[in-house]
Amino acid sequence: MIAFDLSAGAAQQALSPAGIEFDAQEARARYATAVWCQLIEPGDSVAGRIIGARGPVAALEAVLADGEFPELTPKELVDARKRWLPRLSAGAVAGSLAAAAARGVTLLTRGDPDWPTQLDDLGAHAPLCLWVRGDASALRRLEASVAVVGARAASHYGDHVARELAAELAASGIAVVSGGAYGIDGAAHRAALRAGGLTVALLAGGADRAYPAGHTQLIDDVARRGVVVSEVPCGAAPTKWRFLQRNRLIAALSAATVVVEAGWRSGSLNTAGHAAALSRPLGAVPGQITSATSAGTHRLIREYGAQCITSADDVRELLGMPGETDAAAPGDGAYTGDATRVKDAMSTRVWRDATEIARRAGMAADVVGGILGLLALDGAVESGIEGWRLARIGG
Template sequence: MRDIGLAVRELLTAEVRHAAEAWFGGQKSAERLARAAWSVLTEPGDGVAGELIASLGAEDALEAAARATRRPADSVALADATARWRPRWDAGLVEAALRQGVRRDLQFVIPGDAGWCAATDALGAHAPVGLWVRGDAAVLGRGGASVGVVGARAATPYGELVTTDIASELAADGAIIISGAAYGVDGAAHRAALRTSSPTVAFVAGGVDRVYPAGHAEMLQRIAETGAIVAERPPGAAPTKWRFLARNRLIAAASAATVVVEAGVRSGSLNTANHAATLGRPLGAVPGPVTSSTSAGCHRLLREYGAVCITSPDDVRELLGLGVDHPLETRGDPELTRVSDALARRTPRSIAEIARLSGLAEGSVIGALGLLALSGAAVERNGGWEAG
């Protein structure tokens, strides 16, 4: 690393740089180390740090910050920012983060990396300086559809059912399901994706090495094995209320569209929805009973934010701008309708079971299934038939 000043050498000591070289190797090690240091110094979304880095680069921005800690800053904003950063200007904190990254086999991705989530660049000065990743960082840089599915922690059975239906179908189609690993809707979305053996991404408020919430330890391990757990704060950082709110902007930015399944009037999911709307990203909300407090936030999104009403996975596909295959029109043929109604998604049913459920003879069921199969509305699988 080039000489960037005494004050910065106090932060990026020989021990810190040795730890960085051991982890990063020759892969943009100086830039990566500077951004890792910034992730230790700042809270997520620090706009002053973002502007400084965008203007000077991560290394020179550290030098400018170091100078500002030694003498009056050029602006009130920078003076306030250096007051925030000064308590963390500690080489030991940076070294500890790097060594934990090595121990836990984490990755630290920065702009320009193959695994960088370029969609978060839309946050401008409030974009992350880097992302700590447990799992496969390549999932972040993958092209294609990504859907943020968020909602109430205290989800109702209705909310979990709708979440599972939407997330499992979209994941099976190849979409990346993004959420926040919380209880309720978040957990249902991740688990639905995992059941289809599809990668899913969890943006968390603390360090990626922390298991939070504790009840999701097994789920988080499975996410890390096939997808990615992502954070802005370094390993060991505790999740706090502010960091949850800051994390929400990443879910909105990383997602091509955001769907809120259930949300109370004070739900943090409305914060995610607001970020999506501010970024101009498609926003959807699932309606619920007008008497349900857990759907009040969704109804507000539909009424005041212009959110699209989501009642099925096809609605989300349209929100993403994807084509939707419309099944064969069945309303004119009672037998087709009855057989179609007797089919389930992802649960193959035998001819005999379909006949029993539809109230038709098996011969009529076989004929109807043939017509439904032509349009893709029915699929033969594992010795039975299911909805297409």
């Protein structure tokens, strides 16, 4: 029997930095959940099974009392206690809760109305709770969402594609989910923010601090205008295991996953594997066949049935949604030839200059300039300070 105060009074005291009063039962449940976060590593299915069966308070009391667990084998229980009990510390739990309150991080449990129920698809490997900085209610608005992930050492091509996809998707109301890392992740978050859309960053360490440190401003921006999420308590450091387990949350939280750029053994393939295991739609962006940074995406397309993604419309199709290009096309099909090529290179959401449109269309810039003028007279396109875009139907 291990002495540890799980009373309502101890729970209320530990939770008091958040400035929220809970009834006795709720306070004990939330406190026990915070204790479990200190004891276990992400994805601990043994803890997930006993907590799922008994609830966080009863499960923790039984562990502390050296009780019996019919749902576990004797070896599972012995090994689990060896993992968990050396981490038991009321001071550490109180410290993480105080750090969370100081940084505006909210403890979100499965009983809370903002809990994203799609995470429950992970079964015994689902997180016990989430530590959330930003708008927790945004986690209920991810029915239309896509994980945009890829290499940290992204090429200029990968960075460009990630920005284009994230900007168009976010501007059309599709949330962009990623991991806050350098490379593809950062490009996707920034583009979604610039487009005024929702973006969610899932961190491998505590939500109270950015990792990598060079993304401190970016993570702060995401927290201010979207949401930053972690399943480990504030103050926890990111580790290799936690990065891998974080990837399962990215895949489970999103309606689909798109790998923009990845090497043959990239960690992004781990995220893709979780998406496939959850039967979530999976897409991958092709690159040059000689590019090592696209070897992983080509592997996903060839060996794992990932859909080939070349535009935001492809992602919408992956999500079962209509494409912007289809919605923007006139019903009579009158535009053909060069005019169609120019419009295919444009978007209703993203402004592009004539040079970029010409590059996308594979046409000479002076020819494209003339066609844009004619299309503008027809009302099919519009111009602005930032360039050109397709006119939106209905204004």
